[in-house]
Amino acid sequence: MTQPAYIFMDFDGVTHPWGEVEDFRCLPLIEAVVRDYEEARIVIASDWRVLFSLSKLVSRFSEDLRGRVAGATPHLIPKHGSELHGLREREAMAWLRQHVPDVPSASWCALDDAPGNWFTRSRLLLTDFKRGFTDEDAGALRRMLDDFRSGTPRPAAQPPSFLRRA
Structure with missing residues (x-):
């Protein structure tokens, strides 16, 4: 079996345009890609994870994909403003x-x-926050997942050590 491929997913500006109706209108396109990659798992990395329970967030997804939502990232509290840059990635790495x-x-x-x-x-x-996830983004996500599947993923460069905080 292919190793899991984790997709750390924001909501606002991804599943729907930011600042518009939070109707998750782009989620079906994301789900269409995920369905084609059995190894794909979604991890919620949106601020919504601090406002709603995981079960409430998972209920936004189509029933057939709810079991592929692997969880939500921890919410790390920055001690300094400089720690805001890259915060979501630090949460994902945690x-x-x-x-x-x-x-x-x-x-x-x-x-x-x-x-x-x-x-x-x-x-x-x-993604473009004014449009959310688009057909072009779907093609890019497919290419990333294909790279993972073929064993040629994009490099994950380590941030400078002073920025690596868990």
Whole structure:
């Protein structure tokens, strides 16, 4: 079996345009991609995880994919403003350390509309916050997942040590 590929997913600006009706109108397109990759697992990395229970968040997904939502990242509280840059990636790495035996070889990517949340840009699929996840983004996600499947994932460069906080 192929090793799991974790998709750390934001909601606002990804599943629907940011600042508009929170109707998750783009989620069916994301789900269509995930259905084609049995190894794909979703980890919620949205601020919604601090507002709603995991079961409430999982209920947003189609019934056939709810079991593929592997959880939500921990909520880390920055001590300084400088720790905001890359915070989502630090939360994702904390989640991986809790759930994956070999983090450096883990297959993961992120769907987010805010580039400052992630150090490892090669693993970030950046959406346009005004549009959410699009057909073009679906093609990019498929390419990332194909790379993981073929064993040629994009490098996960380590952020500078002073920025690596769990």
